[in-house]
Amino acid sequence: MSLATSFFLVFFGVAAVWFGIVVFRTHSMVRSAIALLFSQTAIGAMFLVMQAEFLGVLQIMMMATEMSVMAIFMVMFMMDPGGMGKMDMTHQKRLSLWAGGIGLLAALVVILGAGWQGPVPDVPGADAQARMLGRELLGRSMFIFQSAALMILTAMIAATMVAIAPQEREKP
Amino acid sequence: MIWLALTLLAPLGAGLAVIALRRAPIALSLAGAGLGLLGALGLFAGAAGGTEITATLPFLPDLPIRLLAGPLTATLALVVATVAAMVLLYAAGYMAHDPERARFFGTMLMFVAAMELLVLSGDWITLLAAWEMIGFASYLLIGFWHGRDGVPGAATRAFLYTRTADLGLYIAAFLLIGVAGTSEISATLSTTGTPALIAGLLLLFAAMGKSAQVPMQDWLMRAMAGPTPVSALLHSATLVAAGAILLIRAAPMLPGGALVAVGLVGGVTAVVAGLMALAARDLKRLLAASTASQYGLMLVAVGAGVPVAALLHLIAHAAIKSALFLGAGVFQHDRESTDLDALAGAGRARPGIFAGFALVALALAGLPPMAAFFSKDAILAAALDSPFASWLLPLALLGSVLTGAYMARALKVLWTGKSDRPVDAVPLMAAGMGVLVALAAVLGFGFKPLEAMLGAHLPEPAWIIPAMGLAVGLVGLALGWAVAPDRLLGPLLGPASRGFEIAGGMQAQVARPALALADACERFEQWLLAAVLAVGRINLSLGVGARRTDRDMIDRAIFGLVDRAIALGARARRLQSGFIHREMALTFAGIALVIGVLLAAPIYL
Amino acid sequence: MISELLIALSVGAALFGVGLYGALSQTNLVMIIMGVELVLAAALVNMVAFWRYLHPDEPAAQMYVLIVMAVMAVEMAVGFGIAIARFRSRGSVEMEEARDLKG
Numbered sequence: 001m002s003l004a005t006s007f008f009l010v011f012f013g014v015a016a017v018w019f020g021i022v023v024f025r026t027h028s029m030v031r032s033a034i035a036l037l038f039s040q041t042a043i044g045a046m047f048l049v050m051q052a053e054f055l056g057v058l059q060i061m062m063m064a065t066e067m068s069v070m071a072i073f074m075v076m077f078m079m080d081p082g083g084m085g086k087m088d089m090t091h092q093k094r095l096s097l098w099a100g101g102i103g104l105l106a107a108l109v110v111i112l113g114a115g116w117q118g119p120v121p122d123v124p125g126a127d128a129q130a131r132m133l134g135r136e137l138l139g140r141s142m143f144i145f146q147s148a149a150l151m152i153l154t155a156m157i158a159a160t161m162v163a164i165a166p167q168e169r170e171k172p
Numbered sequence: 173m174i175w176l177a178l179t180l181l182a183p184l185g186a187g188l189a190v191i192a193l194r195r196a197p198i199a200l201s202l203a204g205a206g207l208g209l210l211g212a213l214g215l216f217a218g219a220a221g222g223t224e225i226t227a228t229l230p231f232l233p234d235l236p237i238r239l240l241a242g243p244l245t246a247t248l249a250l251v252v253a254t255v256a257a258m259v260l261l262y263a264a265g266y267m268a269h270d271p272e273r274a275r276f277f278g279t280m281l282m283f284v285a286a287m288e289l290l291v292l293s294g295d296w297i298t299l300l301a302a303w304e305m306i307g308f309a310s311y312l313l314i315g316f317w318h319g320r321d322g323v324p325g326a327a328t329r330a331f332l333y334t335r336t337a338d339l340g341l342y343i344a345a346f347l348l349i350g351v352a353g354t355s356e357i358s359a360t361l362s363t364t365g366t367p368a369l370i371a372g373l374l375l376l377f378a379a380m381g382k383s384a385q386v387p388m389q390d391w392l393m394r395a396m397a398g399p400t401p402v403s404a405l406l407h408s409a410t411l412v413a414a415g416a417i418l419l420i421r422a423a424p425m426l427p428g429g430a431l432v433a434v435g436l437v438g439g440v441t442a443v444v445a446g447l448m449a450l451a452a453r454d455l456k457r458l459l460a461a462s463t464a465s466q467y468g469l470m471l472v473a474v475g476a477g478v479p480v481a482a483l484l485h486l487i488a489h490a491a492i493k494s495a496l497f498l499g500a501g502v503f504q505h506d507r508e509s510t511d512l513d514a515l516a517g518a519g520r521a522r523p524g525i526f527a528g529f530a531l532v533a534l535a536l537a538g539l540p541p542m543a544a545f546f547s548k549d550a551i552l553a554a555a556l557d558s559p560f561a562s563w564l565l566p567l568a569l570l571g572s573v574l575t576g577a578y579m580a581r582a583l584k585v586l587w588t589g590k591s592d593r594p595v596d597a598v599p600l601m602a603a604g605m606g607v608l609v610a611l612a613a614v615l616g617f618g619f620k621p622l623e624a625m626l627g628a629h630l631p632e633p634a635w636i637i638p639a640m641g642l643a644v645g646l647v648g649l650a651l652g653w654a655v656a657p658d659r660l661l662g663p664l665l666g667p668a669s670r671g672f673e674i675a676g677g678m679q680a681q682v683a684r685p686a687l688a689l690a691d692a693c694e695r696f697e698q699w700l701l702a703a704v705l706a707v708g709r710i711n712l713s714l715g716v717g718a719r720r721t722d723r724d725m726i727d728r729a730i731f732g733l734v735d736r737a738i739a740l741g742a743r744a745r746r747l748q749s750g751f752i753h754r755e756m757a758l759t760f761a762g763i764a765l766v767i768g769v770l771l772a773a774p775i776y777l
Numbered sequence: 778m779i780s781e782l783l784i785a786l787s788v789g790a791a792l793f794g795v796g797l798y799g800a801l802s803q804t805n806l807v808m809i810i811m812g813v814e815l816v817l818a819a820a821l822v823n824m825v826a827f828w829r830y831l832h833p834d835e836p837a838a839q840m841y842v843l844i845v846m847a848v849m850a851v852e853m854a855v856g857f858g859i860a861i862a863r864f865r866s867r868g869s870v871e872m873e874e875a876r877d878l879k880g
Contacts (some may be wrong), residue, residue: 013788096802104794158860748880
């Protein structure tokens with residue numbers, strides 16, 4: 001089992017990373033959005049491989065919707081949505097490369113340097129997980145849940161307010 | 173005491189009043205001179221009665237001002253006051269039209285006050301102070317008409333020569349004060365030995381300067397550039413008498429060596445000055461040389477050891493010479509000059525003045541019964557009786573011959589010649605001169621009582637003395653009247669007319685070195701001033717340097733700091749680019765830093 | 778099992794690097810938001826891996842994942858709202874032109 005999970009982990013991980021890179025290398029905006037969608041889907045697949053079924057499904061569903069919305073916004077706001085212009089739309093490229101590289105390296109150092117201890121305990125089944133998650137959600141973490149809900153509500157109102165065009169007062 | 177105060181303070185008060193008020197100078201000065209004469213008469217009367225008036229005024233510690241009115245000093249005070257009063261009366265007429273007569277009378281009165289102080293002084297400090305004052309007054313009076321050519325130079329030269337000689341008096345006075353321990357003159361006269369000899373020679377040096385003895389006779393010739401009343405008062409009877417007065421008063425102290433020197437100097441002067449008088453071309457210069465010659469005779473008497481004879485001759489000469497000068501002044505008033513060529517025949521136009529002039533001229537030559545006859549006989553007797561008779565007597569006789577010669581010459585010039593110009597009446601001048609002529613005539617009879625008062629009886633001279641004196645006087649008069657001076661003098665005419673100057677005279681030996689020294693001092697002074705200014709400039713440059721340092725270094729440092737802080741701020745502003753991506757990069761860097769610090773916590777905590 | 782943990786964490790690290798690069802280098806606001814999405818996804822991967830291989834019996838870890846997902850969604854919504862407002866006022870969402878807060 002572990003060999004298969006390892007293989008799938010590697011496969012979906014590489015896919016996620018590769019699609020992430022494609023997001024920033026392609027010139028077409030829609031392809032960039034689709035690439036991100038695929039990246040997020042690969043991540044959702046990884047969740048499934050790691051036996052977090054609920055989270056995986058949730059990830060795939062959410063990201064699909066978000067990425068489509070994002071595609072629409074990209075077409076709205078981009079200068080060159082079709083990517084025909086071949087203009088380099090980046091700035092501080094070297095700095096960004098360095099930042100990314102340093103982040104990656106630091107993380108890897110920490111990962112490989114930390115002494116992870118086995119053995120790994122058993123994973124409960126999917127329904128058991130759902131039941132425990134539900135109990136957690138509405139029990140111990142109720143406050144967090146409600147706060148998150150409040151936060152989402154506030155954000156919705158805020159985003160709507162920001163996006164609404166200023167009304168032109170018509171004076172008769 | 174009141175006579176003392178009157179004698180001294182009357183001329184002084186009148187002089188100050190004239191200088192301050194500048195009004196009614198003649199009236200004030202005659203009043204002052206008159207009161208001074210009154211005071212002197214009182215002093216003389218008191219001294220004749222045997223009382224000696226003294227006064228002590230506090231001054232420096234142990235050196236008070238002492239005034240002494242004894243027989244000798246009261247006599248001299250009376251002489252000074254009388255001549256001063258008569259000359260001021262004469263000057264009232266002579267200076268009547270001069271626009272600056274207030275200054276003249278004021279200075280003359282100050283001189284009279286200073287001369288009385290000198291004559292009446294009882295201690296060396298007062299005598300020194302009065303000596304200086306009369307020298308200064310002489311400078312002011314000789315240079316009275318300082319706008320004319322040659323006058324300021326003559327005044328300066330007179331002052332310079334007499335000042336050089338005054339050094340002797342200073343040193344002698346302090347030597348005597350030091351040896352005797354007190355400044356009172358009569359106390360110091362008991363000094364003996366080497367200090368007395370040195371002091372005597374120094375006093376002789378001072379007297380040579382003031383009384384125009386050889387080799388310092390030139391200044392008196394040049395002093396004739398002043399007004400005639402000045403010549404009559406100062407340079408015949410009083411100022412030049414100061415030298416002789418000094419020696420007469422110091423005579424008790426002088427040891428044998430000093431007496432030899434005194435007699436020699438006096439004798440040489442009597443002859444040399446007589447020759448110069450004979451060769452003179454100007455009446456006043458003739459009279460000036462005559463004055464020097466007569467004082468030479470007085471020094472001969474002191475050198476022979478008989479100061480009383482010198483005193484008597486001084487009194488006679490004072491009256492005679494001042495009368496002669498006043499007469500010369502009248503002729504000068506007529507002819508506007510005192511040159512003998514210009515004065516030819518001036519006597520004919522004024523018979524009265526000329527008669528008085530001739531009377532005193534004959535008196536000077538030594539004819540009886542006038543005053544100088546007795547005094548000259550006394551001098552000749554003293555010279556004969558002295559230990560150095562071998563050369564004192566011939567010198568004195570030769571001096572007397574020359575006296576007669578130049579007086580006769582003057583009379584001849586004044587009488588022979590044309591006088592066709594009308595002359596105006598001069599009542600004041602005639603009055604002043606007349607009194608002095610009368611005194612010159614009759615003073616001789618007062619000499620015996622005077623000797624009694626002074627307590628120094630002169631022995632009756634042998635008949636040879638008056639005979640010699642009369643003979644030489646008559647011989648001199650005849651020679652002077654009959655023979656022209658250039659034939660009389662022969663080869664000596666040239667040197668005589670130039671004043672017998674040796675090696676350039678006083679001009680080259682005293683005046684020029686003194687002025688060169690003054691120049692050198694002035695240059696040194698300028699150098700010192702430049703040095704002080706240089707020090708000041710160094711300090712200034714130090715101050716400027718300090719300010720520059722402050723401004724350049726300190727201020728630059730401070731402002732540089734300010735500028736660098738501003739530049740640093742400007743650079744820091746670049747962080748606030750406003751770009752989102754830059755902000756995010758900085759955020760990432762900040763997070764990485766914080767994580768790093770936290771991870772490294774085990775190292776430093 | 779631990780090796781799988783390492784793989785998952787490495788994938789998370791790589792995603793973080795890529796997402797950081799994108800967030801810093803892109804000029805357009807929307808692309809920047811996409812970069813941030815990738816970073817948050819990397820965090821999610823890490824969290825799930827930790828839950829699966831270290832504490833599988835703890836539902837609070839999954840709770841954490843839910844909250845992060847909510848944050849992702851909210852952030853995107855607000856970000857796009859701002860993008861709309863900006864586009865409306867300036868005509869573009871290029872971050873190169875947004876210098877208003879320059880000090």
